[in-house]
Amino acid sequence: MSVAAKSDVSDLPREFDYLIVGGGAAGLSLAYHISREPRLASKRVLLLEPEAKNQNDRTWSFWADAPGVFDGIVAKEWQQIAFRSPTFERVIPLTRHRYKMIRGLDFYQFVQRALAGNPQFACVATTVTAISNTADGAVAYTPQGEFRAQYVFDSRPPELARLQQPERYRYLLQHFVGWEIETGQDAFNPETAEFMDFRGEQQQQARFMYVLPFDKRRALVEYTLFSAEVLPKAQYEAELGRYLHQLLNGQAYRITAEEVGAIPMTDHPLPAADGAHIINLGTRAGRAKPSTGYAFKRIQQHSARLTAALAATGHPPQNLTGDRWQFRLFDTLLLDIMQRQGEQTREIFTDLFRRNPVERIFDFLDERTSWIGNFQIMNSVRPWPFLRSIGHVLRGRPGRR
Structure with missing residues (x-):
């Protein structure tokens, strides 16, 4: 098999071990993580993506305090950051973390080159119109016909416009x-x-x-x-x-x-799976953090988690994302404030950066803090906006201006 995208699939098998739907950040990240895992070297993987991914259509920025698999294509990293508001300004040296940026085209080309020499991967240039579970796997429906696998990993964007419930979620x-x-x-x-x-x-x-x-x-x-x-x-x-x-x-x-x-x-529930054999990726699985929009590092953590479980057990982990409920609550509270009185966000972030070391803020946004760290963060910001939002959460309806 070759990873070069095919439009003529007459000579391609119809059954694989894994199908990856979408060749953006989430789909390519999972493919790359799988390619680096020797225990999965015998697995046949098909990537389904309609676009060529040959343009620099975006950049991803993130902070990190440990080496990452894509450090070789980091375009630039910074050793300090600045926060500025009308009442507080500070240039903050980073000790444990670095702030990094990766260009989309560099990422696409890097992963495509890595997969091109790997015979376990193939790619078809096509859209996926539907995916369904079967008794022992899943099937993806495309204009080029059906493709089957034990697991399908779906990174198509969620259909939030159709799913919205504004009386319940933000x-x-x-x-x-x-x-x-x-x-x-x-x-x-x-x-x-x-x-x-x-x-x-x-x-x-x-x-x-x-x-x-x-x-x-x-x-x-x-x-x-x-x-x-x-x-x-x-x-x-x-x-x-x-x-x-x-x-x-x-x-x-x-x-x-x-x-x-x-x-x-959004705090709209975005499921990590759709049935036993369809695993969601990227924004479809809620990997863009609801309160900040940062996604790239969360996608890498999700890809590593899935790959490790597949290699160890042959199946995805029971807890697909490892998300912790308290951080979902914190996200909901900030979203409620943004939706109700968005201008208060400036003062909240001013409090955060005035009263906390930046490493604690980054750890909190990475959902790595203990209950002590969470308390320190929440105790550093003005309480009234959050107390109002807690009331809205308890009543089960979003706040309104």
Whole structure:
């Protein structure tokens, strides 16, 4: 078998050990983790993906305090971050962690090269119209016919528009427009990532700027919002223009690339599986953290968890994600505040960064803190917004402005 995408599948088997539906971050991550596991070397894997994945369509950023399998393609890492709001600013050196960025095209090409020489993998360029469980596996239906496997791993985006229950759950988006820019003179500190700059108008929402400097003259600058609806594109561009005019003191710049996105942020239950033989991946499995939108590292942890269990037992783990209930509650409370009074998000994050070491904040957002760490985090922020949201959770309905 070859991992090169095929549209003519007449010579391809119809039964595999694993089917991976979707060749984005989640699907390719699982495929790569499987390829590195010697105990799974005999497993036949088919990747079903309609797009070529040959464009730099996104970037992923994350913090990490341990080596990762994709460190070799990290485009840039930062040893300090900056947090800024009208009442508090701090540049924070990172001790245990580093903040890292990977470009989408680098990731796609890296995994595709790794799989290309592995005979256990094949790829078909096709859409998947449906997946169903069978008595001893699952079947994926495509325009090229049916493909069967013991397990199907489904990374298609969840159909939240169809599934929404706004009387019970909270539905927001983390949406953004980002420009990669280049200046004619030195303008950036390449050692510091501007993690959150909340100094702009909030307009009853959570809005901040995010700046990743690659060197003294090149940076990614994003305008990011947490709200229920995206804006007309011209509004993002106007805010980016105003911010850059002030940041660069009127210095000219050139836009070299653009990034546009909208990540669902919701406490709507996103199941880790659909039946015994269909395992969900990526945003379909809730791997984008509901309160922040960060997903890449959570996807890697999920892929490693699934791969380890498949290698050890032949089956996915009983607890597919390892998620802990208390962190789902914390996410719900913050989502409730964002939906009800999004502008309060700025003060909450200001409290967090003013009153906690950054390593504790990162551990909390990674869902690694103990009950003591959780208490320290919650005790550091103003209580009233969270108490109101606890009341909404207990009553079983989201807060409203």
